[in-house]
Each structure stands twice: as C-alpha cells, then as structure tokens.
Amino acid sequence: MDSSLLEVWQAAASTPFRPAVAKDSQFFIAFLLLLIGVAITGFFALNRSFINITALGVPASAAIAAVPQPLFRAVASSTRPLYQLLRTISFSNKVHVQLQEDGIRNIDHGLGTAFLDKKLFTSYSLNLAEDEPLPNFQITLPALLETLQIFGAVDVATRTQKAEQDPYRSNLRNYRPDAFSNHILGIGGTCSLVYVEEGGQFNIIIEESGVKTTASLTTYLPEIPEEIPFDRENLSFKIIMQARYLLDALAELAPTGPSRLTISASKSQPYLSLSGAGDLGSSSVDFAKGRELLETFSIQDRWTQTYKFDLIKSSSEAMRIASKISFRGDAQGVLSLQFMVEVEGGGVSFLDFRFVPFITHEDDEDEDGQDEDEDE
The missing domain is CATH 3.70.10.10 (Proliferating Cell Nuclear Antigen)
Known part of the structure; x- marks a missing residue:
C-alpha cells in the first residue's frame, strides 16, 4: 500500500466527521424547514409583498369597518306568515309601520293591528340609541304584499285563488305547506327586510334558487292613527x-x-x-x-x-x-x-x-x- 494513503487514513482517524445537526434531530429540522417553505410559498403565491399587503389590506379593513349598520334588518326563511298576517288588514292603500324591539307593529286606520313577532324571523336587529324613538313610517300595503308574493309565488298564488273563489271559505290548512311547496321540496331562500335610515326607503331583498330580487318601497311621513279605546278593565x-x-x-x-x-x-x-x-x-x-x-x-x-x-x-x-x-x-x-x-x-x-x-x-x-x- 502506498505510504501516503496510509498516512491520510491515520490522520482521518484522529479527526472524525461531526455533522452540524445531530443525527437524532435531523428529521425534526427537515420537517420544520418543509413547513416554512410551504408557508412562504402560500404567503407569496399571489405575488404580494409585505408592503403590498399592508397597503391594500389596511384600507380594505377600514372600508369594511366604516360601512354603517342599517337602522333595521330582519331575515326570514319564509314570507308566508308575513303575507297571510298583513293581508288580513288590507283595508286601505297605506299601512302604518312601527319597528319595535320585539317585532313589527302594523296598523291600518286604527281598525286592525297585525303584529309580526321577531320569532317569525331567523335574525332580527334594531340598532337604536338609548333615547332614540322607535322608527315610524307609512308604506303602500299592496306593493308590499305583491313583493312578498315573489318568494314562492306559485304556492301563494294557488292558495290565493282558492280563497278568492269563496270569500267565506274556512280552511285552516289553506296557508300551510303541501307536498309541492318550496319548503318541502328543499328549495331554500331568504327574504331580508332592511330599513337603512330614518326617512329612507324600505328595502325587500329576496334570494331564491340563485335569483336575487331587490325592491325599494317609498316610505311616507307617519300619520299615527288614533286607536279605538277599549276598556279591558270593564x-x-x-x-x-x-x-x-x-x-x-x-x-x-x-x-x-x-x-x-x-x-x-x-x-x-x-x-x-x-x-x-x-x-x-x-x-x-x-x-x-x-x-x-x-x-x-x-x-x-x-x-x-x-x-x-x-x-x-x-x-x-x-x-x-x-x-x-x-x-x-x-x-x-x-x-x-x-x-x-x-x-x-x-x-x-x-x-x-x-x-x-x-x-x-x-x-x-x-x-x-x-x-x-x-x-x-
């Protein structure tokens, strides 16, 4: 054997190889580096740097936060109860509406009152200050009823036709869902009632089967009708x-x-x-x-x-x-x-x-x- 090669072996034996990462920790370090690589790749996948993210994200967040909450908003999964209750007080063209914490109070010329309890809605919010009076306005009732009929129009039209054929027809099941109702067939939808500000329009937003319909109804100055006095104590x-x-x-x-x-x-x-x-x-x-x-x-x-x-x-x-x-x-x-x-x-x-x-x-x-x- 060459004497020079022997000398190299002898010198290497005195200085063994020692890796920078211990053998027991190599798997953990490799896994950690892999996670960091995946995170960095995803973070910059949209070609956004830290500066761009700050410049775009902060104003967007501020804009979202700056959007004012509407004065009133309620969402219902079905308009059938709303329609059938409001239809009972259709004595005149306009109805007086008062938005309350526990529901919506509708009065028609002081003769009939229909109360839409907040339990009829899946969500109900009235954003008022502590001393702010309850919102009051008038609205055209026929326009409101026609808009509500858009939601499940076929079901309501069928029942309305049956009722108009005999004005004295008594049928407790007339407004209940049948085998072909949208609710039974699983056709979902929502109806949102939105009143943005005092004196503004009353918006009805209907989303059903991928179709979104928005109706903005004009509100009028409130003319609170005098209630007919009724002595419950006598x-x-x-x-x-x-x-x-x-x-x-x-x-x-x-x-x-x-x-x-x-x-x-x-x-x-x-x-x-x-x-x-x-x-x-x-x-x-x-x-x-x-x-x-x-x-x-x-x-x-x-x-x-x-x-x-x-x-x-x-x-x-x-x-x-x-x-x-x-x-x-x-x-x-x-x-x-x-x-x-x-x-x-x-x-x-x-x-x-x-x-x-x-x-x-x-x-x-x-x-x-x-x-x-x-x-x-």
Missing part, C-alpha cells in the same frame, strides 16, 4: 270560540245583504246572537252555551250593540286563517275581535280588530227595555 262579556264558527255565521247572514249587524250576548238563551236585516230580508244565527261551541263564556249583563256589517265582514280573512277568537265587548259598546293564528314552526301570532257601534237613540233603548220586561 268588560261586559268575553267569549272564546273557534274562529270558523263566527265565519260560518257571517256566511249565513250575507245572502240577505244586511247593512247592519246586531250582536247580542245574554245570560239566558240565546246566549250569543248575530242578526242582520237587508233589502232581501232578515236572518239571525244563535249560539248555544256548549263547551263544543263557546269554550269560554263570561257575561256581566245583557249586551246588545249594532255595527256596520261590511266592517265586521272585513275581518273575514282573519277568521279564515285563525284557529281561535276572543270575542269581547266593553261597557261603551266597543267590540274587540282578537284572533290567534298558528304559523309555521309551531308559533302563534295575534291579530286585533276593534269596531265602534252605531249610536243608540233613547227611543231604541226604551223599546229594548220594554221588550226585556215583556220577556220577564
């Missing part, structure tokens, strides 16, 4: 019954074309009587005091008042969709009809109608007194 009678019974009673009276409707409540038979007279004759409907008809019956004294038939008839849409009605009259003769409506999801909503009676003359009161004496 009730003359209170009756709770199924709403369809009252609807059927009006259907029995309607063929005679009555202009006035007389309602009587008494401790003796007939306990509740509805009568009307018109050009074609007169008719009356009496209710027996049975649990199957009158679930609750409470009366102080005999009570008889007369109202305009068409006004009572205007609440027939509420009678059609409601399950129960609270039938009340106070000492001044004001009639209150409060309807309980079952909505989707197992919840309930309430509709309130109030009616003022015709003025009773003294001669009529004397005749009524004589009739009562003869009955005794």
Whole structure:
C-alpha cells in the first residue's frame, strides 16, 4: 500500500466527521424547514409583498369597518306568515309601520293591528340609541304584499285563488305547506327586510334558487292613527270560540245583504246572537252555551250593540286563517275581535280588530227595555 494513503487514513482517524445537526434531530429540522417553505410559498403565491399587503389590506379593513349598520334588518326563511298576517288588514292603500324591539307593529286606520313577532324571523336587529324613538313610517300595503308574493309565488298564488273563489271559505290548512311547496321540496331562500335610515326607503331583498330580487318601497311621513279605546278593565262579556264558527255565521247572514249587524250576548238563551236585516230580508244565527261551541263564556249583563256589517265582514280573512277568537265587548259598546293564528314552526301570532257601534237613540233603548220586561 502506498505510504501516503496510509498516512491520510491515520490522520482521518484522529479527526472524525461531526455533522452540524445531530443525527437524532435531523428529521425534526427537515420537517420544520418543509413547513416554512410551504408557508412562504402560500404567503407569496399571489405575488404580494409585505408592503403590498399592508397597503391594500389596511384600507380594505377600514372600508369594511366604516360601512354603517342599517337602522333595521330582519331575515326570514319564509314570507308566508308575513303575507297571510298583513293581508288580513288590507283595508286601505297605506299601512302604518312601527319597528319595535320585539317585532313589527302594523296598523291600518286604527281598525286592525297585525303584529309580526321577531320569532317569525331567523335574525332580527334594531340598532337604536338609548333615547332614540322607535322608527315610524307609512308604506303602500299592496306593493308590499305583491313583493312578498315573489318568494314562492306559485304556492301563494294557488292558495290565493282558492280563497278568492269563496270569500267565506274556512280552511285552516289553506296557508300551510303541501307536498309541492318550496319548503318541502328543499328549495331554500331568504327574504331580508332592511330599513337603512330614518326617512329612507324600505328595502325587500329576496334570494331564491340563485335569483336575487331587490325592491325599494317609498316610505311616507307617519300619520299615527288614533286607536279605538277599549276598556279591558270593564268588560261586559268575553267569549272564546273557534274562529270558523263566527265565519260560518257571517256566511249565513250575507245572502240577505244586511247593512247592519246586531250582536247580542245574554245570560239566558240565546246566549250569543248575530242578526242582520237587508233589502232581501232578515236572518239571525244563535249560539248555544256548549263547551263544543263557546269554550269560554263570561257575561256581566245583557249586551246588545249594532255595527256596520261590511266592517265586521272585513275581518273575514282573519277568521279564515285563525284557529281561535276572543270575542269581547266593553261597557261603551266597543267590540274587540282578537284572533290567534298558528304559523309555521309551531308559533302563534295575534291579530286585533276593534269596531265602534252605531249610536243608540233613547227611543231604541226604551223599546229594548220594554221588550226585556215583556220577556220577564
């Protein structure tokens, strides 16, 4: 063997090779370097440097934060409950709207009130300062109803057609989903109600099946109607019954074309009587005091008042969709009809109608007194 090669081997034996990274740590260091490489590659994949990210990201974040929150925003997964409740108070062209913390209060000429509880919405927010008054405005009700029909238009149109064929048709399932409803078929969508600022437009944003529709309705200065006073502490009678019974009673009276409707409540038979007279004759409907008809019956004294038939008839849409009605009259003769409506999801909503009676003359009161004496 060459002596020079032997000398090299002997010299190498005295100075063994020592790697910069210990053998036990080499796998960990390699894995760490790989992660750093992947992170750096992803970070600069869009060709953004630290300067560009700072220059673009900070203003974008500031712009997003600077967008003001709307005064009111509510999102519903179905407009059917909103439509059916608002349709019951369509007495006139405009409706007064008040946005509250617990829901939306809608009043039509002081006769009917429809309250849209916040539980009807999947999200509900009202951004008000501590001392700021509740937002009030007027809106065109027919335009609002037509916009709500865009959401599941086929379902609503079919049910509306059925209802218009018979104005006295009582069917609690008329507004409930069937096998071909969008909800059952899994066709999702949302309806957003947005009121950006006081005096601004009321926006309705409908997104369904990939189609987005936005309707901006003009709002008008609020003209808060005076509520018809009703003395709850001085009730003359209170009756709770199924709403369809009252609807059927009006259907029995309607063929005679009555202009006035007389309602009587008494401790003796007939306990509740509805009568009307018109050009074609007169008719009356009496209710027996049975649990199957009158679930609750409470009366102080005999009570008889007369109202305009068409006004009572205007609440027939509420009678059609409601399950129960609270039938009340106070000492001044004001009639209150409060309807309980079952909505989707197992919840309930309430509709309130109030009616003022015709003025009773003294001669009529004397005749009524004589009739009562003869009955005794």
